[in-house]
Amino acid sequence: MKHVVMLLVGAIVGAILFGIALLYNPFAANRSLSPLTVTDADIISFGYSPVPAESIVFTNNGESMHAPNPEKVLQLWEAPIRQTSAMAVLLHDARGAPAGIGVKFSSKSESTRLLGAQAIIDSTWHIYAPNYGSLFIAQTENYWSFLQQVGFPAWRSSSSSWRGTWHGDVTAGPGALGTAAVSGASGLLRGLEMEAVESLSVRAFSADHGFVSAEGRLIIALPEPAVADD
Amino acid sequence: MFKTFLIGVVLGIAAAAGALYAFPAVDQARETSLVAVAPNGGTLETFHINIPMDRIMIGGQAEGSPVPPGLRWPADEILADVRSEMFKIRNARDAVVGVAVRTAARRPDGNVIDWMLHLPARGSLFVSMEAQPRDGGVRVGRIVSGAREFALLTGSVGERWVAGTSTDEDAPAGRIELRASYVAQMEPVELLEDAQ
Numbered sequence: 001m002k003h004v005v006m007l008l009v010g011a012i013v014g015a016i017l018f019g020i021a022l023l024y025n026p027f028a029a030n031r032s033l034s035p036l037t038v039t040d041a042d043i044i045s046f047g048y049s050p051v052p053a054e055s056i057v058f059t060n061n062g063e064s065m066h067a068p069n070p071e072k073v074l075q076l077w078e079a080p081i082r083q084t085s086a087m088a089v090l091l092h093d094a095r096g097a098p099a100g101i102g103v104k105f106s107s108k109s110e111s112t113r114l115l116g117a118q119a120i121i122d123s124t125w126h127i128y129a130p131n132y133g134s135l136f137i138a139q140t141e142n143y144w145s146f147l148q149q150v151g152f153p154a155w156r157s158s159s160s161s162w163r164g165t166w167h168g169d170v171t172a173g174p175g176a177l178g179t180a181a182v183s184g185a186s187g188l189l190r191g192l193e194m195e196a197v198e199s200l201s202v203r204a205f206s207a208d209h210g211f212v213s214a215e216g217r218l219i220i221a222l223p224e225p226a227v228a229d230d
Numbered sequence: 231m232f233k234t235f236l237i238g239v240v241l242g243i244a245a246a247a248g249a250l251y252a253f254p255a256v257d258q259a260r261e262t263s264l265v266a267v268a269p270n271g272g273t274l275e276t277f278h279i280n281i282p283m284d285r286i287m288i289g290g291q292a293e294g295s296p297v298p299p300g301l302r303w304p305a306d307e308i309l310a311d312v313r314s315e316m317f318k319i320r321n322a323r324d325a326v327v328g329v330a331v332r333t334a335a336r337r338p339d340g341n342v343i344d345w346m347l348h349l350p351a352r353g354s355l356f357v358s359m360e361a362q363p364r365d366g367g368v369r370v371g372r373i374v375s376g377a378r379e380f381a382l383l384t385g386s387v388g389e390r391w392v393a394g395t396s397t398d399e400d401a402p403a404g405r406i407e408l409r410a411s412y413v414a415q416m417e418p419v420e421l422l423e424d425a426q
């Protein structure tokens with residue numbers, strides 16, 4: 001009987017050790033430098049607030065961490081969209097002036113692999129910016145570093161909150177360099193295929209209510225001019 | 231006794247790793263895709279939006295009664311000619327399968343009407359519509375890009391308004407029909423040695 005009890009205690013300790021090793025895995029990639037920061041291409045930059053209360057509209061299944069905004073917005077409770085959120089935000093240019101409207105749809109991805117430090121979200125943006133035109137961004141985002149460095153500390157905190165400075169790129173694909181695929185449809189961007197990276201700067205996060213103070217940024221690299229062959 | 235404890239630790243680690251590997255962290259609910267083969271090639275799929283019950287948002291500076299109640303659309307001048315609507319979308323069996331946004335804007339170089347459809351279990355479609363509807367009130371657009379299942383598809387999407395005929399109090403006033411025609415892009419395929 002003693003051996004059985006020790007085996008069970010050992011198994012519980014082993015599972016806890018595994019969980020700790022997973023959470024503090026030093027080999028989990030934390031990409032803080034965007035490949036687009038070293039590109040020679042011209043870039044378009046849009047900023048937005050990922051805080052639901054500061055959005056134009058934010059909705060989800062109504063049971064998630066982030067509360068829908070406005071309160072009476074239609075919620076996404078049907079099974080096929082229960083793990084999806086939809087957000088409309090005002091976009092700002094690099095100088096903070098209003099630049100356009102962005103709509104983002106995000107769904108938890110079946111390619112999530114916690115063993116591989118991948119907490120994946122499949123997301124798409126539709127952006128209309130009068131000075132540029134309209135464009136579509138398709139990306140997979142990896143929130144593992146965010147969960148490890150912000151979400152888990154907030155959950156563990158006695159006040160269920162985290163304060164500090166966290167900055168990271170969340171875009172993880174589908175591009176080979178971990179960039180998002182961008183297609184332009186109108187205006188100056190018509191017919192252009194581009195790359196983008198989305199990043200987050202978080203200053204306060206609540207394990208109960210989600211983002212409290214944060215900024216999002218989309219960096220879109222325009223195609224580099226073709227060089228004529230000699 | 232200590233050996234038994236150590237064996238338990240190893241078993242615990244193995245069980246936790248095995249459970250994480252075997253059980254997916256995310257499992258999206260799927261509705262069966264209702265796709266028909268088109269007579270001239272490609273496939274056809276129809277979606278619709280019941281109005282007003284599937285409308286999540288109507289945003290625009292000219293809107294008198296915003297949806298949802300309490301919506302504060304930006305009053306910035308740069309967005310004066312932009313109108314954006316967000317919906318739930320349904321398949322031919324009237325089951326909700328995704329969400330969509332339709333954005334319309336007036337521009338000096340030609341008006342813009344875009345659709346972005348997002349089906350969580352499948353992927354997303356981005357469609358740029360013609361500015362003017364054709365005969366019969368059908369507006370046709372080109373699939374500009376897609377994600378995941380739709381990444382390698384081209385084709386077109388038609389939208390039209392179908393007024394409701396039911397007199398039931400709960401019946402929709404009508405519906406927006408979206409008829410997508412998908413054509414696979416020709417991708418070069420490497421020949422396998424086995425085929426020689």
